[in-house]
Amino acid sequence: MKNKILIAPSILAADFARLKEEIQSVEAAGADLIHIDVMDGNFVPNITIGPCIIKDIRKITKLPLISHLMIANPFKYADDFFNAGSDAISVHIETIKADDFKSNAPKIKNKKRKIGIALNPPTDLSAIKDLASLADFVLVMSVNPGFAGQSFIPDVIPKIKELRKFYSGDIEVDGGINDKNAKLVLEAGANILAAASFIFKANDRKDAIERLRNAK
Numbered sequence: 208m209k210n211k212i213l214i215a216p217s218i219l220a221a222d223f224a225r226l227k228e229e230i231q232s233v234e235a236a237g238a239d240l241i242h243i244d245v246m247d248g249n250f251v252p253n254i255t256i257g258p259c260i261i262k263d264i265r266k267i268t269k270l271p272l273i274s275h276l277m278i279a280n281p282f283k284y285a286d287d288f289f290n291a292g293s294d295a296i297s298v299h300i301e302t303i304k305a306d307d308f309k310s311n312a313p314k315i316k317n318k319k320r321k322i323g324i325a326l327n328p329p330t331d332l333s334a335i336k337d338l339a340s341l342a343d344f345v346l347v348m349s350v351n352p353g354f355a356g357q358s359f360i361p362d363v364i365p366k367i368k369e370l371r372k373f374y375s376g377d378i379e380v381d382g383g384i385n386d387k388n389a390k391l392v393l394e395a396g397a398n399i400l401a402a403a404s405f406i407f408k409a410n411d412r413k414d415a416i417e418r419l420r421n422a423k
Contacts, residue, residue: 210375210376210377210398211398212393212398212399212400212420212423213239213240213377213398213399213400214237214238214239214240214399214400214402214406214416214419214420215238215239215240215241215242215273215379215399215400215401215402216233216238216241216242216401216402216403216406216407216412216416217242217243217244217355217381217401217402217403217406218230218241218242218243218244218264218403218407219244219255219354219355219403220355220356220403220404220406220407220408221407222407226264227267229407230264230267230268230270231267231268232412233406233407233412233416234268234269234270235413236406236412236413236415236416237413237416237417237420238270238406238416239270239271240270240271240272240273240399241264241268241270241271241272241273242273242275242381242401242403243256243261243264243272243273243274243275243293244275244277244352244403245257245274245275245276245277245278245288246277246278246352247277247278247279249278249279250277250278250279250299250301250302251277251352253354257287258284258287258288258290258291259291261274261288261291261292261293262291262292264292265291265292271294271295272292272293272294272295273293273294273295273296273297273321273323273379274288274293274295274296274297275296275297275325275346275381275401276288276296276297276298276299277299277325277352278302279302280302281296281298281299281302281303282298282303282307282311285298285311285315289315289318289320293320294320294321295320295321295322295323295343295344296315296320296321296322296323297322297323297324297325297344297346297379298322298323298324298325299324299325299326299327300324300325300326300330300334300335300338301326301327301330305337305338308324308338308341308342309338309341312338312341312342313341316343321343321344322341322342322343323342323343323344323345323346323379324338324339324342324345324346325345325346325347325348325381326345326346326347326348327348327351327352328348328349328350328351328360328362328363329351332366332369332370336373339370339373339374339376340374342376343376343377344376344377344378344379344399345370345374345376345377345378345379346378346379346380346381346401347363347366347367347370347378347379347380347381347397348363348380348381348382349363349380349381349382349383349384349388349392350381350382350383352382355403355404356403356404357382357383358383359382359383359384359385359388360382360383361388361391363380364391364392364395365395367380367392367395367396367397368395368396370396371395371396371397377398377399378396378397378398378399379397379398379399379400379401380392380397380399380400380401381401382401384400384401384402384405384419385402385405385419386405386415386418386419386422387422389402389418389419389422389423390422390423393422393423394423400419402415402419405419406419
């Protein structure tokens with residue numbers, strides 16, 4: 208990934224009755240990654256999908272799969288998601304201890320998989336500053352996680368700028384992304400845009416993806 212602008216449609220806004228067609232549609236439209244929001248009804252007030260669905264998704268797309276683990280005890284389940292076909296996972300700093308990340312990140316990299324660290328809008332960057340160098344990417348939430356269709360929180364723009372000052376890896380932003388705020392996010396230093404409704408609700412998904420990619 209490493210700082211190339213990448214578009215990651217989030218299947219949270221897809222039609223799950225037609226999930227194969229939905230994923231293959233955004234793949235054909237030029238998506239670079241598939242962002243999979245995993246929620247447990249504990250850390251966030253919603254329940255979505257688990258490894259068994261990811262195993263089936265892996266069969267129908269060649270795109271890299273990023274499993275965004277909005278769950279308690281994420282490292283307990285990390286191998287389940289990798290074995291199901293995830294190429295990368297992101298874990299929330301709010302759900303782990305720093306030592307857990309320090310001990311698990313090298314193990315995941317040794318398996319040739321990627322590990323990201325995520326933080327919610329209210330969480331200060333100081334919570335991840337000592338861990339960022341171990342991460343393949345940092346995920347900055349631009350909504351409070353739980354549901355698709357929420358409005359982008361502009362206060363995360365200064366956070367992205369500050370993060371970019373000390374972190375040279377990939378920065379993903381997730382939540383309320385559209386072609387208007389994507390410009391601000393990219394200019395602030397992010398390079399991976401996770402977008403749900405803006406892509407899956409678009410009449411022309413190829414156009415939506417290109418508008419995000421070229422927003423800067």
